[in-house]
Amino acid sequence: GAGVSQTPSNKVTEKGKYVELRCDPISGHTALYWYRQSLGQGPEFLIYFQGTGAADDSGLPNDRFFAVRPEGSVSTLKIQRTERGDSAVYLCATRRDSNTDTQYFGPGTRLTVL
Amino acid sequence: KQEVTQIPAALSVPEGENLVLNCSFTDSAIYNLQWFRQDPGKGLTSLLLIQSSQREQTSGRLNASLDKSSGRSTLYIAASQPGDSATYLCAVLGRDDKIIFGKGTRLHILP
Numbered sequence: 001g002a003g004v005s006q007t008p009s010n011k012v013t014e015k016g017k018y019v020e021l022r023c024d025p026i027s028g029h030t031a032l033y034w035y036r037q038s039l040g041q042g043p044e045f046l047i048y049f050q051g052t053g054a055a056d057d058s059g060l061p062n063d064r065f066f067a068v069r070p071e072g073s074v075s076t077l078k079i080q081r082t083e084r085g086d087s088a089v090y091l092c093a094t095r096r097d098s099n100t101d102t103q104y105f106g107p108g109t110r111l112t113v114l
Numbered sequence: 115k116q117e118v119t120q121i122p123a124a125l126s127v128p129e130g131e132n133l134v135l136n137c138s139f140t141d142s143a144i145y146n147l148q149w150f151r152q153d154p155g156k157g158l159t160s161l162l163l164i165q166s167s168q169r170e171q172t173s174g175r176l177n178a179s180l181d182k183s184s185g186r187s188t189l190y191i192a193a194s195q196p197g198d199s200a201t202y203l204c205a206v207l208g209r210d211d212k213i214i215f216g217k218g219t220r221l222h223i224l225p
Contacts, residue, residue: 031211041218042118042120042203042205042215043205045213045214045215048211048212055211056210056211056212058212091157093158099145099146099207100145100165102148102163103148103205103207103213105150105157105159105160106157107156107157
């Protein structure tokens with residue numbers, strides 16, 4: 001497809017479980033961002049990749065959250081020992097390579113922790 | 115630390131009126147500013163991107179301005195329509211390559 005895709009679109013899990021959320025960027029986009037959006041709030045920065053490396057992970061709330069991008073394309077956000085407070089929409093955005101380019105967002109994954 | 119504020123948080127206007135949404139940011143060292151639209155339960159749709167060297171961008175009935183020195187941007191919507199009802203988000207890309215969003219303005223256009 002032409003856009004950023006995210007899977008699954010919805011994920012319901014129980015407290016304490018492990019989840020993985022996937023982001024497929026637009027082909028050729030080197031910059032990739034993960035955001036978390038709670039109801040009624042703007043997206044909150046989590047982590048930024050430039051290529052394969054995490055250039056800035058200062059937004060990850062704690063060590064239960066981890067993200068990888070091993071080949072510089074697909075990225076996976078991993079959450080261990082999920083808590084009810086992790087429930088939110090997780091958004092992925094990608095950008096070609098220049099900081100003058102537009103950021104394109106995926107549709108998000110709605111995570112619900114019961 | 116960059117902070118982005120959007121005022122008002124919510125706005126209801128009759129169809130056909132022109133309106134202005136406001137965005138302010140605390141750190142003027144930005145690469146660009148982008149306005150997005152978000153419909154309920156949906157992802158973000160990019161409306162306009164203004165580079166730090168630009169003053170404004172236009173697309174159809176939308177016009178966005180940027181005053182980097184004062185840390186302000188406005189989104190002007192002309193001749194509003196019910197289909198314009200959505201949440202409008204402002205986001206800045208800083209020199210640290212981090213994108214920071216405001217909390218959005220929920221716009222409701224009354225038929």
